[in-house]
Amino acid sequence: MYREPILKKYEPRLDNILYILHDLQNNNTRHYVAREDIKSCAEYLGMPYSYVHGVATFYTMFSLEPRGRYIIRLCESPPCHLMGSSSVLDYLRERLDIGVGETTDDGLFTLELTSCLGICGVAPAVMINDEMFGKLTPEKIDTILGERRKNL
């Protein structure tokens, strides 16, 4: 079972819970916190399932639904809004043919909205997995999506 070595990296203390959940989610092939992840974390920390579920659902960086290989998190805060994030959102919806919170049929992309990413100087901005992109235009979005499709 692959979860065992992940858990063992951390002391079974409650203040490690966010690290453990981050790590479990990053190692889950569908990039989410699965029931099994919550269960193993709860057992490891000696906490009820409901407690870990409560923590996992509180923080927006955790998802309890399976997600695509690339998680696109578009910033919708005022600085990005001012620089045109709503038209970026429309374009992403159209190109990916999915709504916010949904995953493309090929399992490649999930579209999410996020609050300020703190890179407002290059607004409008997105974070895709660990990578940030700014000054988005339709052409730039096509390039970014295209590069990821090619990586398959």
Next chain:
Amino acid sequence: MSMARSHVLIGIDAGTIIAGARAVMAELVNNLTRKGLADEIAVLETGSLGIAGQGVVLVVYPEGVYYANVTPADVPELVDEHLLKGRPLQRLLLAEAPKRYVIHRDKTGLLKEQPRIVLKNCGIINPERIDEYIAAEGYEGIAKALSMKPEDVIAEVKNSGLQGRGGAAFSTGMKWDFARRPESDVKYIVCNADEGEPGTFKDRLILEGDPHKLVEGMLIAGYAVGAQQGYVYIRGEYTLSIQRVEKAIADARTYGLLGTNILESDFTFDISVMTGAGAYVCGEETALIESIEGKRGHPRNKPPYPVTAGLWGKPTVVNNVETLANVPDIIKGGAAWYRGYGTEKCPGTKVYTILGHVATPGLIETEMGTALRDIIFEYGGGINNGKRFKGALVGGAAGAFLGPDMLDVRMDFVNLKEYAAVLGSGAILVMNEDTSIVGMLKSVLHFFKHESCGHCVPCRIGTAQLVEIIDRLAMSKGKSEDIDRLLHISEIMRDTSFCPLGQSPVLPISSALKYFKDEMVSHIA
């Protein structure tokens, strides 16, 4: 070590990395090596040069010439023209060098330049090299503090008039004093680096540009309060900040600046980094403490305040990054020197991020009390594309809109309060004449709805109702009572919400109505 005749400094921060800063740096090193110039010309990595949104930015010394939007393809020409032939490459020149100093306007209106405090090393030293920080008089503050009594360190900070830079403006010295008093075997210093206020990334650039300053500030706080352990709570999205602070902590340990018997004293202190997982409300100090403890980040009842019962019930100081970054120089230079900056009631400087429709968006440090006009036109270069100024959202989403007749307002915590505005986190979002206020307010209110933690009813239901109304107005289908209802609901939320999140929407709403009511009303069907 040979002396280089030229130094090229590249600003590496999350914003410039997006634009390919690392690739440009690699190409520069490559090109110089191929041309046999590697010994003559040093390429150095540094933090933000203060310029945002203009791609990869670098500066060549000793000339002090700035280049923007540099790509790897530009490198050969840049090297040949400027570094070999000594002719600055016109097409990449930054129109105007950023103002990397603090301006002071005297009574006659003349501008004087003063050195920076918080951002002194940002864009100058390599943030990943502890030796460079030490060479820039780093860790002299803690050395001096250790020769003083903790009470005297607190008195110095109190006398400096330093106020919390996260937005609450509470006296830092008082907070430390409150945490020093209770008897307790364990105390904590927590640095709030959960920067989530929209439009704010000053703390990120401090963490990325001069992480040792924070480590030193926390050391001094720890010594003053009698704490042994510090935590830096950084939001999970700030990958580079996390890396650089972790490196700074590790290097400080190697140098004996963290750990036991620091600088041969009896003082013992260490710091750990905690990473958040995406929750704006965790910027509230008690919610942040809950989160460190491994819980849902719900705010706690106050009192007790963290200074008496904070992390794991122990006395805890929670300070913002910028606040702590002020501390080393206050100890080094003394309270009287620090009061040479800013106003009587709000001494010191303030770091801002200036964004939106300005010619030169970026990171700046000004005196407390600098006029909004100077911030927008002196530092921000004025409104871009020849447009006119419409207004600014000052202090982030939880801040206030200010109209054109507020351009001469002096920006400090106390003065802005008189105009029912706030300095907040120091985000200044400038809007040109084409900006829709309803559209901006919509974005602000959606933000609050998204970030409401659901713990208390007024905030959970209130933010949803506000969004319903503003969405209607945005489609120009507003009902006649909608404007009054926006204000009314937000006032109830201010009076009844559990934490500052639910108490916040009233400010952007009431200020939008104060300066732009006609425009709001025009969205009623």
